[in-house]
Amino acid sequence: MQLYEQTLTQVHDLLTKGEVTSREITEAFLRRIEAVEGSVQALVTRTPELALEQAQETDRRRQAGEDLPPLAGLPAVIKDNMSTRGIRTTCSSRILENFVPPYDATVVEKLRESGLVLLGKANMDEFAMGSSAENSAFFKTFNPWDLTRVPGGSSAGSAAAVAAGEAVYALGSDTGGSVRQPAALCGVVGMKPTYGRVSRYGLVAFASSLDQIGPLTRDVRDNASVLSAIAGHDPRDSTSAPLEVPNYTTFLTGDIKGLRIGLPKEYLAAGIDAPVRKAVDEAVRVLSGLGAEVEECSLPHTEYSLSVYYIIAPAEASSNLARYDGVRYGLRVSGDDLIGTYQQTRRQGFGSEVKRRIMLGTYALSSGYYDAYYLKAQKVRTLIRRDFDQAFARFDVLLTPTSPTTAFKVGEKVDDPLTMYMSDVCTVPVNLAGVPAISVPGGFDQGLPIGLQFIGRPFAEGDLYRVAYALEQTTDYHKQRPPL
Amino acid sequence: MEYETVIGLEVHVELKTRTKVFCSCPTTFGAKPNTQVCPVCLGLPGVLPVLNEKAVEFTIQAALALNCQIAGFSKFDRKNYFYPDMPKDYQISQYDLPLAAGGHIDINLSGENKRIRIKRLHLEEDTGKLLHSDDLAAAASSLVDFNRAGVPLIEIVSEPDIRSPEEARLYLNKLKGIIEYTGVSDVKMQEGSLRCDANVSLRPKGAKEFGTRTEIKNMNSFRAVQRGLEYEVERQKKVLESGGKVLQETRHWDETRGITVSLRSKEEAHDYRYFPEPDLAPLVISREWVQEIRHLLPELPAAKKARLIEVYRLPEYDAEVLTSSKALGDFFDATVASYPEAKTVSNWMMGELMKYLNARNLEIGEIPLTPGLLADLLRLIDQGTISGKIAKTIFEEMCSTGQPPEKIVQEKGLVQISDEGAIARVVEEVIAGNQQSVADYRAGKEKALTFLVGQVMKVTRGKANPEAVNRILREKLQS
Numbered sequence: 001m002q003l004y005e006q007t008l009t010q011v012h013d014l015l016t017k018g019e020v021t022s023r024e025i026t027e028a029f030l031r032r033i034e035a036v037e038g039s040v041q042a043l044v045t046r047t048p049e050l051a052l053e054q055a056q057e058t059d060r061r062r063q064a065g066e067d068l069p070p071l072a073g074l075p076a077v078i079k080d081n082m083s084t085r086g087i088r089t090t091c092s093s094r095i096l097e098n099f100v101p102p103y104d105a106t107v108v109e110k111l112r113e114s115g116l117v118l119l120g121k122a123n124m125d126e127f128a129m130g131s132s133a134e135n136s137a138f139f140k141t142f143n144p145w146d147l148t149r150v151p152g153g154s155s156a157g158s159a160a161a162v163a164a165g166e167a168v169y170a171l172g173s174d175t176g177g178s179v180r181q182p183a184a185l186c187g188v189v190g191m192k193p194t195y196g197r198v199s200r201y202g203l204v205a206f207a208s209s210l211d212q213i214g215p216l217t218r219d220v221r222d223n224a225s226v227l228s229a230i231a232g233h234d235p236r237d238s239t240s241a242p243l244e245v246p247n248y249t250t251f252l253t254g255d256i257k258g259l260r261i262g263l264p265k266e267y268l269a270a271g272i273d274a275p276v277r278k279a280v281d282e283a284v285r286v287l288s289g290l291g292a293e294v295e296e297c298s299l300p301h302t303e304y305s306l307s308v309y310y311i312i313a314p315a316e317a318s319s320n321l322a323r324y325d326g327v328r329y330g331l332r333v334s335g336d337d338l339i340g341t342y343q344q345t346r347r348q349g350f351g352s353e354v355k356r357r358i359m360l361g362t363y364a365l366s367s368g369y370y371d372a373y374y375l376k377a378q379k380v381r382t383l384i385r386r387d388f389d390q391a392f393a394r395f396d397v398l399l400t401p402t403s404p405t406t407a408f409k410v411g412e413k414v415d416d417p418l419t420m421y422m423s424d425v426c427t428v429p430v431n432l433a434g435v436p437a438i439s440v441p442g443g444f445d446q447g448l449p450i451g452l453q454f455i456g457r458p459f460a461e462g463d464l465y466r467v468a469y470a471l472e473q474t475t476d477y478h479k480q481r482p483p484l
Numbered sequence: 485m486e487y488e489t490v491i492g493l494e495v496h497v498e499l500k501t502r503t504k505v506f507c508s509c510p511t512t513f514g515a516k517p518n519t520q521v522c523p524v525c526l527g528l529p530g531v532l533p534v535l536n537e538k539a540v541e542f543t544i545q546a547a548l549a550l551n552c553q554i555a556g557f558s559k560f561d562r563k564n565y566f567y568p569d570m571p572k573d574y575q576i577s578q579y580d581l582p583l584a585a586g587g588h589i590d591i592n593l594s595g596e597n598k599r600i601r602i603k604r605l606h607l608e609e610d611t612g613k614l615l616h617s618d619d620l621a622a623a624a625s626s627l628v629d630f631n632r633a634g635v636p637l638i639e640i641v642s643e644p645d646i647r648s649p650e651e652a653r654l655y656l657n658k659l660k661g662i663i664e665y666t667g668v669s670d671v672k673m674q675e676g677s678l679r680c681d682a683n684v685s686l687r688p689k690g691a692k693e694f695g696t697r698t699e700i701k702n703m704n705s706f707r708a709v710q711r712g713l714e715y716e717v718e719r720q721k722k723v724l725e726s727g728g729k730v731l732q733e734t735r736h737w738d739e740t741r742g743i744t745v746s747l748r749s750k751e752e753a754h755d756y757r758y759f760p761e762p763d764l765a766p767l768v769i770s771r772e773w774v775q776e777i778r779h780l781l782p783e784l785p786a787a788k789k790a791r792l793i794e795v796y797r798l799p800e801y802d803a804e805v806l807t808s809s810k811a812l813g814d815f816f817d818a819t820v821a822s823y824p825e826a827k828t829v830s831n832w833m834m835g836e837l838m839k840y841l842n843a844r845n846l847e848i849g850e851i852p853l854t855p856g857l858l859a860d861l862l863r864l865i866d867q868g869t870i871s872g873k874i875a876k877t878i879f880e881e882m883c884s885t886g887q888p889p890e891k892i893v894q895e896k897g898l899v900q901i902s903d904e905g906a907i908a909r910v911v912e913e914v915i916a917g918n919q920q921s922v923a924d925y926r927a928g929k930e931k932a933l934t935f936l937v938g939q940v941m942k943v944t945r946g947k948a949n950p951e952a953v954n955r956i957l958r959e960k961l962q963s
Binding site: 081082083089091096099101102103105200201202203204205207208209235236237238239315316318319322323325327328329342362365366367370374 | 527534562566568571572574628755758759762763765
């Protein structure tokens with residue numbers, strides 16, 4: 001097996017046994033990027049010199065006998081909405097095309113301390129708004145399993161890079177499904193941690209009350225390793241939880257006897273493709289066989305999730321994206337006067353989906369409409385959160401599809417935003433409730449990966465890794481690699 | 485028709501915490517532009533605010549000093565509007581759940597106490613500052629200094645209880661005094677740490693309904709507040725008297741032209757689209773913490789005023805003036821500590837000191853006079869070294885140079901002549917040279933004596949002990 005096809009755990013073992021150096025690993029991944037990037041297009045910015053420098057540094061430290069963290073010397077890519085000091089951070093937007101931040105996001109800082117080897121910044125839907133990478137202002141990213149199809153989004157480049165063997169692991173961000181849905185469509189593992197589990201400092205805000213950073217990896221163990229490295233309280237983020245972080249790999253026992261799994265019926269209703277539904281049934285059979293107790297349950301307010309999400313997320317976005325005004329940094333297109341400059345800059349700097357959401361959000365917050373939209377949405381959000389509270393009184397985890405379909409064709413939904421929004425119907429409620437969820441490979445349909453989602457109690461990411469790992473051990477979906 | 489003026493003030497006060505309200509940048513005034521900034525207060529992509537606890541403590545201090553109720557539960561909201569001095573194009577402020585509400589300030593209106601209610605008090609972040617040439621319209625570009633962006637700011641909103649520009653000035657002055665006492669702000673209008681906007685309307689005397697109001701901005705000094713409001717009241721009166729309607733709008737006080745000009749109409753007003761700040765958790769403030777802060781509060785003007793009346797038997801008017809600013813009150817306390825004749829100290833401060841400061845538009849902290857120097861001067865009078873009249877000259881000199889009074893007396897040869905022989909010789913000279921006045925006095929005209937005393941003082945250049953001059957002159961005239 002090629003180095004680039006291996007898991008984080010496997011590569012780490014080779015490193016610690018001294019069978020391979022970080023430099024050799026990094027070179028292997030750089031060659032792989034050279035080979036496939038032309039067809040996958042996962043990366044907005046490549047940083048090969050930096051990667052080799054960082055690799056050699058960890059090699060030097062390893063040779064000097066230093067005890068290095070588990071991720072040290074392993075090449076990764078980071079979604080281009082996380083601030084990297086000295087490396088441009090574009091959010092795949094014209095408005096930040098040449099923006100080079102002077103500071104590192106907390107997750108980037110943590111990974112640098114863990115011996116990060118950064119291969120590049122991953123393409124995404126502009127400002128994380130989208131489900132297919134088609135909203136990137138620069139170029140589309142393609143699904144490594146079928147280059148005529150989308151990789152999902154918005155963490156498109158992150159998921160595609162891991163699937164295509166362009167990185168050992170990747171960081172994405174998830175506001176309504178942006179880690180889990182591309183993970184599902186690209187056949188990798190993607191975790192959206194509990195709101196407050198991972199610091200948002202340095203994550204360019206889309207919807208502040210929903211955004212979370214999460215890892216994308218080849219398998220569950222890899223994912224647990226990465227989350228262990230990036231999670232934890234950060235005094236620079238007031239919404240990050242002051243809780244201890246367990247070593248998540250200790251949850252990977254394979255034992256799920258007596259685990260109570262809820263199957264919310266609303267997630268299996270109309271709109272879910274038959275092969276996806278079949279994959280859920282198959283998982284239920286396997287999990288029951290392993291001793292879990294699976295039972296149907298109900299989250300009655302699920303049907304309002306998309307409506308609530310498409311009020312709250314754009315409302316927050318309309319405010320978060322106001323700062324891109326051409327005054328201090330980023331694109332400036334001068335107009336006749338100040339207002340003209342604002343208008344020209346934003347007209348030319350933002351793509352149409354971003355503009356659509358800014359308008360939606362501005363409207364929802366406007367005087368006279370606030371109560372009917374934003375306030376009402378917040379109240380329904382509370383009801384959705386309560387649905388989960390009630391479900392978790394009876395169940396340890398919930399099982400649902402991640403996405404109603406497998407990867408769709410490039411261009412298939414791009415002109416129909418409502419249909420595109422439906423791709424997130426299973427993932428959005430999780431962000432509204434702030435609970436954690438993981439997407440794991442659950443089968444294939446006509447050569448395209450299917451993702452299954454486990455949803456857990458707040459800060460119980462360990463439970464999710466436990467059940468996901470147990471399922472993974474009975475299948476080989478995660479071991480398959482795309483025919484690139 | 486007779487009109488009643490209705491004014492409400494919105495006052496902004498910058499808190500002098502060591503660091504900004506949502507990041508660790510220093511707040512020092514007057515630093516080189518854009519040297520006290522970081523990714524957070526510059527609003528770079530991805531940054532998050534972290535609340536400065538000291539800013540909340542200072543806000544609570546100010547609120548308690550203004551007799552406000554402190555909310556147990558409060559939150560921050562985003563106020564959205566585009567402006568180049570605002571890094572995020574929204575301001576983190578407080579909308580429907582301010583930190584404090586329901587306070588008041590008592591002002592002294594020609595001897596009568598009048599209570600002005602405070603509607604609310606909240607904490608927010610300051611904006612940066614735009615620097616442009618004087619002619620805003622002609623300027624090709626403006627520069628922005630973000631040093632001020634993120635400095636903690638409290639907004640204090642009064643109820644529409646103010647009935648004249650004079651009351652507005654008194655309210656503002658009292659507010660400044662109280663905040664100054666708490667020590668949470670420098671409250672300097674010239675440095676912008678105290679700023680004031682006003683809502684002004686007129687209504688027919690006796691009417692219950694408020695008239696249409698205008699909001700007046702850019703009044704950058706106490707004088708500007710009074711002048712600006714006086715102008716606006718007159719302007720609205722003229723509009724109403726000519727049968728017109730006052731338009732609801734925001735107006736800008738033009739200091740040089742002495743007029744208010746329309747800035748934007750009601751239709752052009754911003755829709756701020758307030759919503760709860762998702763990056764900050766709501767604030768839960770315990771009763772215990774508020775009690776702790778209450779105990780930390782220094783003596784406030786009202787308490788100090790009562791003490792001056794009670795302990796030193798000062799007239800209410802004296803006590804009011806001496807406690808109007810913290811610096812003045814502290815000066816009084818320190819002087820009395822070494823020179824216990826409180827009424828004498830008060831007379832000098834209320835008279836000579838205020839005259840000196842007002843004539844030069846200075847504050848007590850800006851002159852080299854110290855309580856020790858004033859006490860020394862008063863002792864020199866008591867010892868008979870100088871006359872009260874000479875002392876006034878020396879006082880002025882002390883105020884401008886800070887020299888000890890003994891030194892000024894020595895250098896200028898101002899020691900009082902108390903040698904009765906010397907005085908008697910001058911008295912004789914004066915009597916000899918002013919026979920007409922002598923005759924007048926002997927004919928019963930008391931006024932002639934004053935003239936003759938004046939002549940003696942003229943010859944001695946004011947240094948003769950006035951009490952001795954009077955006595956000796958009478959003796960000589962009666963003999």
